[in-house]
Amino acid sequence: MTAGLRARVPGLARPAGLRSVWLAGGILAVLVAMLAGLAFGAVSLPPSGVAAELLNLLPGVHVRSGLTEREIAILTELRLPRVVLGLLVGGMLALAGGAYQGVFRNPLADPQLIGVAAGAGLGVTTVISLRPGDAGGDATANLPLGVPVAAFAGALLAVAMTWLLGATGGRDRSPATLILAGVAVSTFLAAVQTYLMQQHVDTLREVYSWLLGRLATAGWHDVLMILPYAAVTGAMVLTQRRELDVLTVGDEEAASLGLHPQRSRYLLIIAASLGTAAAVSVSGLIGFVGLIVPHTLRLLAGPSYRSILPLSVLFGGAFLALADLLARTVGGQAEIPIGVVTAFFGAPFFIVVLRTSRAAAP
Amino acid sequence: MSRHGEQPGAEHARAQQAGVGQPDAEHAGAQQPGADQVGARPAGAEQAGAGRSGAGCGTGDAGAGLGTPPAIAVSGLRVRLGGVLIVDGVDLDVARGEWVTIIGPNGAGKSTALRAIGGLLPFDGSIALDGVPVSRLHRRERAKTVATVAQSPVVPPAMRVFDYVLLGRTPYVPPLGRESAADLSAVGEALVALDLVQFAERRLDTLSGGERQRVFLARALAQGARIVLLDEPTSALDIGHQQEVLELVDRLRAERGLTVVATMHDLSTAGEYADRMMLLAGGRVVAAGAPREVLTEAVLAEHYRVRVRVIEGDRGPLVVPVRS
Numbered sequence: 001m002t003a004g005l006r007a008r009v010p011g012l013a014r015p016a017g018l019r020s021v022w023l024a025g026g027i028l029a030v031l032v033a034m035l036a037g038l039a040f041g042a043v044s045l046p047p048s049g050v051a052a053e054l055l056n057l058l059p060g061v062h063v064r065s066g067l068t069e070r071e072i073a074i075l076t077e078l079r080l081p082r083v084v085l086g087l088l089v090g091g092m093l094a095l096a097g098g099a100y101q102g103v104f105r106n107p108l109a110d111p112q113l114i115g116v117a118a119g120a121g122l123g124v125t126t127v128i129s130l131r132p133g134d135a136g137g138d139a140t141a142n143l144p145l146g147v148p149v150a151a152f153a154g155a156l157l158a159v160a161m162t163w164l165l166g167a168t169g170g171r172d173r174s175p176a177t178l179i180l181a182g183v184a185v186s187t188f189l190a191a192v193q194t195y196l197m198q199q200h201v202d203t204l205r206e207v208y209s210w211l212l213g214r215l216a217t218a219g220w221h222d223v224l225m226i227l228p229y230a231a232v233t234g235a236m237v238l239t240q241r242r243e244l245d246v247l248t249v250g251d252e253e254a255a256s257l258g259l260h261p262q263r264s265r266y267l268l269i270i271a272a273s274l275g276t277a278a279a280v281s282v283s284g285l286i287g288f289v290g291l292i293v294p295h296t297l298r299l300l301a302g303p304s305y306r307s308i309l310p311l312s313v314l315f316g317g318a319f320l321a322l323a324d325l326l327a328r329t330v331g332g333q334a335e336i337p338i339g340v341v342t343a344f345f346g347a348p349f350f351i352v353v354l355r356t357s358r359a360a361a362p
Numbered sequence: 363m364s365r366h367g368e369q370p371g372a373e374h375a376r377a378q379q380a381g382v383g384q385p386d387a388e389h390a391g392a393q394q395p396g397a398d399q400v401g402a403r404p405a406g407a408e409q410a411g412a413g414r415s416g417a418g419c420g421t422g423d424a425g426a427g428l429g430t431p432p433a434i435a436v437s438g439l440r441v442r443l444g445g446v447l448i449v450d451g452v453d454l455d456v457a458r459g460e461w462v463t464i465i466g467p468n469g470a471g472k473s474t475a476l477r478a479i480g481g482l483l484p485f486d487g488s489i490a491l492d493g494v495p496v497s498r499l500h501r502r503e504r505a506k507t508v509a510t511v512a513q514s515p516v517v518p519p520a521m522r523v524f525d526y527v528l529l530g531r532t533p534y535v536p537p538l539g540r541e542s543a544a545d546l547s548a549v550g551e552a553l554v555a556l557d558l559v560q561f562a563e564r565r566l567d568t569l570s571g572g573e574r575q576r577v578f579l580a581r582a583l584a585q586g587a588r589i590v591l592l593d594e595p596t597s598a599l600d601i602g603h604q605q606e607v608l609e610l611v612d613r614l615r616a617e618r619g620l621t622v623v624a625t626m627h628d629l630s631t632a633g634e635y636a637d638r639m640m641l642l643a644g645g646r647v648v649a650a651g652a653p654r655e656v657l658t659e660a661v662l663a664e665h666y667r668v669r670v671r672v673i674e675g676d677r678g679p680l681v682v683p684v685r686s
Contacts, residue, residue, distance in 0.1 A: 015541055016525045239538055245525075246532050248518035252482055256512075257585070258505030258533035303520040 016245075016304035018311070026314030030087065033318035037083040037325045038075060045071055081220045085282065086324045087317035088223065088230050089215065090289055092279040094316020096272035097290025098297075098308050099237045102244035103268045104178055107298070110290035111276040114182030118189040119158025120280035123150035125193050125207050129200035148225060151281035154189075155273040161185045163269075213286040213339030215324045226278040233275030237309060240268050244305035286339045288346030289316055296353050431493030433458045433589050433621035434479060438487035441471070441478045448474045450645035451487075458588070461615060461622040463632045465656070466642035467666050472625040473513060473593050475642065479623065480510040480591050491589060505533035509582035513593040517567050523577050524562040527552055530584035552584040556610060572603035576610065583614065590615075592624040596631065604628070608635050633657050633678040641665060653678045 038054075039047045045067065052065035053075055067075065093111065100109040100116075111117040127150040165181035197207055243264045246254050251261040279286070293316040297308050320338070323345065327338040434456040441449040449471040456462050464472045478485040481496045481504045489496045491507050499507060509530070518526070530552070531545040553559050556576045561569060566577060575595065582590055592611065596604035612635055615622050626632040632639065633653035641649040641656050643665040649656045657679040662670050669686040672679045 014524075015528055015546070016522060242535065242540070246529055248516070248521065249529065250516040252477075253510075253512055253516060255482055255501070256480055256505065256508075256510040257529060258502040260501060298520075303518065304525065 015306075016302055017306040019301070019307065022301045022307060022311055023314075026311050026318075029318035030314050030321075033321040033325075034083055034087070037086065037321045038079045040325060040329060041074075041079060042329075043071070043074060045075060050075060077219060081223050082215050082324065083321050085215050085223050085226075086321035088226060089279045089283045089286065089317075090293075090320025090323075091313040091317035092226075092230055092233060092275040093286060093289040093320070094293035094312035095234065095237055095309060096275045096279075097316075098294030098305065098312040099240075099244070099268050099272040100290070101294055101298075102247060102305050102308075103265050103272075105248065105250075106176075106179060107295055108291070109179060111272070111280075112186070112285070112287055112290070113179060115158040115162050115185035115189060116155045116182075116273050116276045117280055117285055118186040118193070119154040119156070119161075120151035120277040121154070121211065121285055122189045122193045122196075123147075123152070123154025123157075123277070124210065124281055124284075125196055126150060126154075128207050128210070129196050129203050131203070148229060148278050148281040152229075152274055152277035155277040155280075156270070158182075158185050158189060159269055159273050161188075209337070210284045212337035213284040213342075214335070215283055215320075215327075215338055222282040226282050229274055229278030233271050233278070234313065236271035237268060237275070240264060240271075241305045241309045244268070244309070248303075284337075284339065286320070286342055288342045288350070289320055292346050292350045292353070293319055295350070299353060430458065431490065432456055433460070433492060434623065435490040435493070436475075436479060436487070439475060439478060439489065440486040441474050441483055443474060443483075448645055449478065449485075449642075452640075452642070452645075452647055454640060454647075454650075456621055456623060458621055459615065459619045460637050461612070461624070461635060462638045462640060463636035464623065464625045464640050464642060465627070465629060465632055470642040471645040472642055476591050476593050476623065476625055477510070480508055482510065502533040505585065505587070507587055508589040508591060509585040509587035510591045511578045511582050511593065511595060513597065515578050517574065519567060521566050522562070523558060523564050523566050523569070523580075524549065524553070526566050526577060527558075527580045527584050530581040530586075533585070548584050548586060549580075552580040555583060555614065556580045571598045572600075572606065575599060575603070575607050579607070579610065579614075588619065589621045589623070592622065594625055594627065597627060604631060611635075629657055629662070629681040630675070630679075633681070634675070657681055 034054075035047050035050060038050045039045050049065040049067045049071070052063040053067060053072060055061050055063050056065065057076075065072070096116075097110040100111065100114060101107055103109070104114070124147055127147055162178060162182045162185045165184060166178040197204055200207075243259060246257055246259050247261060247264065249257075254261045276290075294308050294312045297311045297315060301307050301311060320342070323341045324338050326345075327336045327341045330336060330341075432455045434454065436452060436454040439449055439452040439454075440447065452471075452475055454462070464475065466472050474483065477483045479489055479491075479496075481489075481499070481501075491499065491504070494507075496504060527549045528541060528545070531541055531548060534545055535541055550559075553562055556579055558573075558576055558580055561573060561577070566574065569577065575598070579595075590611075595611070596607055599607060608631065611622060611624075614620055624632075624636075633656075636653055638651060639649075639653050639656040640647055641661065648665055649661050657672055659670055659672050662668060662672075662681065669684050671682045671684050673682060674680075
């Protein structure tokens with residue numbers, strides 16, 4: 001039966017999903033972003049040497065790269081952790097954004113909009129502000145290990161508040177009321193955060209630099225700190241990608257198809273909040289990645305979350321690694337906060353995508 | 363599906379099929395295990411009752427034979443939405459392969475009753491599908507038993523027809539797995555049955571109303587459920603497409619032994635396709651039986667507050683509103 005159909009209609013019996021062309025494109029984007037991020041900076045390194053050194057990191061491979069000792073140190077101790085951190089944070093933010101967009105059935109949902117980022121931000125601000133001693137320490141110092149935990153606690157607190165507020169209208173939590181509640185929660189938590197910052201002026205500079213978003217040169221410390229969170233989030237969200245496709249028909253129809261919409265939603269929100277919290281805790285509030293990356297992929301690669309989510313990890317990571325490259329090279333000596341770069345390029349790009357594909361926008 | 367028909371349960375089931383009225387109190391708590399003993403489903407009986415022999419008039423005939431529970435057995439159904447009692451004590455038995463259409467004025471509780479039967483709303487009373495209380499069916503099992511086509515289904519932006527119909531296979535896809543070849547061929551078959559093969563690659567949101575309605579049906583068909591609930595399947599269609607869709611449903615019902623419960627507003631059309639009709643008003647059943655018994659000038663005048671003339675048609679009574 002199916003074979004006959006496939007002969008009559010090319011492409012039939014092929015469910016929407018991750019096309020290999022897009023997967024290859026995503027991997028290519030990551031590799032390009034990595035090479036560029038490693039080769040350029042205050043000291044330029046030859047891309048071929050960088051590629052050779054990367055190969056040398058693989059077990060059992062020895063290639064002559066032609067780089068000096070010092071250049072190798074710059075590469076592996078300074079740039080590589082920073083690039084990897086960019087890939088991880090960008091991938092997490094984009095993945096979380098894609099998950100939120102599916103869960104709330106709203107293409108404008110992202111970690112900032114539903115209060116999760118604000119909650120995580122408050123958590124981190126609290127830890128930094130109330131940290132004993134070490135007042136006014138410089139912004140690039142290692143963050144305490146408690147930071148991701150505080151960020152996650154803040155993020156979950158925000159989600160819980162959003163969830164409860166969004167339910168006051170009745171039994172049903174519609175996507176719209178949840179987002180409205182998220183805006184209210186964000187505003188409230190931001191107020192608390194501002195108050196905290198005001199009360200602890202000694203740490204203001206540190207909090208402020210963190211708030212603007214940064215991929216600090218903290219070596220491998222930050223990478224190792226968020227790696228477990230990223231793994232858990234990735235696994236939880238990516239295994240739910242088919243459920244997200246089913247949720248596009250709404251809760252009641254999803255339930256009639258045998259799904260447990262509220263449970264899937266809970267699971268995805270918790271997973272995405274965990275990823276957001278981990279990202280926020282090391283890099284501050286980096287806007288727009290969670291919004292534009294999944295949305296752009298939806299418009300270009302198709303509406304199925306089975307392709308949007310994995311591609312978001314790849315392209316989100318590549319986007320942030322490149323944004324970080326700009327942040328540390330364009331401004332000369334002074335680094336531009338990466339949140340400024342993503343917003344500066346993200347906002348106009350987003351408007352262009354929206355305008356050119358209004359028909360396809362959900 | 364396990365047999366859980368012990369002696370008292372089987373007796374209860376037979377009593378139901380025989381149309382013996384049960385005191386309401388016994389059914390008031392469907393969620394109580396005691397009231398759920400209707401579930402005696404002999405193995406291998408699934409296909410047996412597909413014939414329309416028992417599809418006459420009156421709820422008493424539901425269930426073709428003694429060993430076969432009706433496809434749908436509803437008793438004492440009460441549904442509250444936001445604290446308001448919308449459905450107030452509905453009893454309904456639907457035999458396998460039968461087509462029952464629920465009619466009634468706006469706000470009578472038709473859609474609400476249908477959603478409760480599909481397991482999509484909390485309710486009081488008892489609802490059994492193929493002899494199994496709906497509250498005892500796991501979500502996936504329920505989705506394999508009953509498929510619902512909502513009144514105006516959500517059309518996901520940019521989704522292809524093929525992928526939309528594939529959503530119907532959700533209850534068969536394991537939690538971490540992907541669609542099997544059987545799922546894909548079920549979708550192909552549904553597309554062929556509803557003459558949608560040429561639309562498979564099209565975006566659902568670019569199709570016309572009639573084409574979309576066929577796609578919604580295809581998803582329900584791909585779901586592989588033997589009970590199909592249709593909430594106003596024709597309300598968005600012109601009369602030509604209304605007829606086309608209903609003919610399709612009737613043909614699929616005959617071919618696959620589907621049981622159909624629909625809500626409809628167009629009384630003449632409803633009467634032409636239904637084996638039996640149930641008229642709801644204010645959440646209660648005010649008339650039930652063959653179309654000829656329900657679609658009478660007196661009954662419609664009373665409950666719709668309208669003056670109508672009922673004309674004898676080839677396939678049932680035709681209802682014509684006249685200006686008073």
